Amino acid sequence: MNIENVDYDGLIPNNVGLNSDQRVKAALEKWHPGYIDWWNDMGPEGFQQSLVYLRTAVSVDPKGWAKFDYVKMPDYKWGILLAPEVPDRKIPFGTHKGEAAWQEVPGEYRALLRRLIVIQGDTEPASVEQQRFLGKTAPSLYDMRNLFQVNVEEGRHLWAMVYLLQKYFGADGREEAEALLQRRSGDADTPRMLGAFNEETPDWLSFFMFTFFTDRDGKMQLEALAQSGFDPLSRTCRFMLTEEAHHMFVGETGVGRVVERTCDAMKQAGISDPNDIAAIRKLGVIDLPTLQKKLNLHFSLTLDLFGNEISTNAANAFHSGIKGRFREDKLEDDHQLENSTYPVSRFKDGKIVNEDVPALSALNMRLRDDYVADCAAGVGRWNRVPEKFGIQFHLKLPHVAFHRQIGEFSKAKADLDGNVLSDDAWDKKKDDYLPNDSDRQFIESLMKPEFEPGKYASWIAPPKTGIDNKPGDFEYVKIAE
Ligand SMILES: [Fe+2]
Numbered sequence: 001m002n003i004e005n006v007d008y009d010g011l012i013p014n015n016v017g018l019n020s021d022q023r024v025k026a027a028l029e030k031w032h033p034g035y036i037d038w039w040n041d042m043g044p045e046g047f048q049q050s051l052v053y054l055r056t057a058v059s060v061d062p063k064g065w066a067k068f069d070y071v072k073m074p075d076y077k078w079g080i081l082l083a084p085e086v087p088d089r090k091i092p093f094g095t096h097k098g099e100a101a102w103q104e105v106p107g108e109y110r111a112l113l114r115r116l117i118v119i120q121g122d123t124e125p126a127s128v129e130q131q132r133f134l135g136k137t138a139p140s141l142y143d144m145r146n147l148f149q150v151n152v153e154e155g156r157h158l159w160a161m162v163y164l165l166q167k168y169f170g171a172d173g174r175e176e177a178e179a180l181l182q183r184r185s186g187d188a189d190t191p192r193m194l195g196a197f198n199e200e201t202p203d204w205l206s207f208f209m210f211t212f213f214t215d216r217d218g219k220m221q222l223e224a225l226a227q228s229g230f231d232p233l234s235r236t237c238r239f240m241l242t243e244e245a246h247h248m249f250v251g252e253t254g255v256g257r258v259v260e261r262t263c264d265a266m267k268q269a270g271i272s273d274p275n276d277i278a279a280i281r282k283l284g285v286i287d288l289p290t291l292q293k294k295l296n297l298h299f300s301l302t303l304d305l306f307g308n309e310i311s312t313n314a315a316n317a318f319h320s321g322i323k324g325r326f327r328e329d330k331l332e333d334d335h336q337l338e339n340s341t342y343p344v345s346r347f348k349d350g351k352i353v354n355e356d357v358p359a360l361s362a363l364n365m366r367l368r369d370d371y372v373a374d375c376a377a378g379v380g381r382w383n384r385v386p387e388k389f390g391i392q393f394h395l396k397l398p399h400v401a402f403h404r405q406i407g408e409f410s411k412a413k414a415d416l417d418g419n420v421l422s423d424d425a426w427d428k429k430k431d432d433y434l435p436n437d438s439d440r441q442f443i444e445s446l447m448k449p450e451f452e453p454g455k456y457a458s459w460i461a462p463p464k465t466g467i468d469n470k471p472g473d474f475e476y477v478k479i480a481e
C-alpha cells in the first residue's frame, strides 16, 4: 500500500492498513459510536447540521494532503494518518541512541509511553469541549469555519492517540480509550487531566489567545514526541504537526486582526493614547491594555502545562528514548546529556535565581524556553501593527514567574517584570495585570454574532486572504435552521 494515499472506503479512513488488522479494526469500530455520541454531546453546539467548508486530510504527502468541501461535522471523516516511514530510522537520543527505532512498545517503557499518550490524547477532546459554545457568537462565517476546522482536527488528534492505545496497549489501552470519552473539561468529578484544559473559553478573544498560546504548547509537546524512538508515535505526531500549524495560524492572525481593528478605529477617531480606555471602548473595539491582560492570563496558564522545571519524569522520558527535545534532530550535541548542565530559573529564599542543574532533569524547562522564544516571535509580529499606525504600544510576554500555579514559581507572587511582590501588593495590583470582571463584561458585550457572508463584527478586521483562496463574501458555513 502506498502510505501517502489514504484508504477511504471503510468507516475509518486510514493509511495504516486497518483492513489487514482485524483486531484493531474491530476495537476502533467498537469505540466509534461512543466517539460520535461524545461529538454530538460535547462538540460545537447548534451547528451540527450546518454545512461547513472544511479541509479533510486525504493524503500525508506534504505537497498536498488536504481537500476542501462542504461537510456536516458529524459526517467528517476522522481518519488515522501516520507520516511516511523513514527507512532505517534510528533512535535519535538517550541511552538507546543509534539503535533501530522501535516498531513495538519496549516492555520496560510501556507504562511511561502509555501515560504520555494518554496525557496528549486528553488535551484534544478537552479543547473541543472548552470551545463548544463559541459558534453562536462568531464574529464572521470565516472565523466560525476556522473554529470548526480546529475542532474537527482536535477530534482527529484524539483518534490518532486512541489508535496507538488500541493497537499497542491491549486491554489497558482499550480502557484508556474509553476514559478519554468520559472525562469532561471543567467537570468537578471527572475533569480533564491538565489545568489549562479545564478553564473556560468564554469568548472569541479567549479562543484566539488559546489557539496562539495553548495550541502552541501542543505543538511543542508534539515536536518532542515526534522525535520518539517509538516509531508509530513519532509518525503520528509528525502528521499532527501539519494540522497544528493551522491552529496557530488561527490564533496569530485572530489576535493580529483584533489589534489591527483597534488601531484603525483609534486612528479614525483621532485617539493616539492607547490608555484612553473608555474612549476606545466606545468605538466598539478592544483596547490594547485589555488585550495585554488577556495575553498575560493565557501565557501564564499555558506555562503551567510544561510541568515542574526540574523533573525526574522528564529525565526518564528522554533517557529512555521516548520523548526528545524540540527539534532534537537539528541540535548538535551528544543527544544523551549525561554530563551536561542547563540553567534553570528557580525561586529560592524569596528570590528568583538562575542555577545550573543536570541537563537531563531540566528538560521541561528547556522545552518551555523553546516555547517562550516561539511565542515571542509571534508577539513581535503583532507589534508591527501599532507601529504601522504610529501608536505607542508594545504587547509583551510577562515574566515566566508571573501568575504561576505549577513549578518553582507557584509559591511566588511576581509582577509582569518578575519583581517579587508581597501578598498585599499582589492583591492591589492583580487587576492591572489580569482581566477583571468589568474587562470580561466588556469583552462579552462585544460578542455579537455576524453571520452575513463577508461581514465582520465591530472588533475584528477581515483577514487578508480567504481560506482555500475563496473570495471575501464566500459562505464558509451554510447555517441550518
Ligand atoms: Fe491537537
Ligand SMILES: [Fe+2]
Pocket: 154, 215, 218, 244, 247
Ligand atoms: Fe491544536
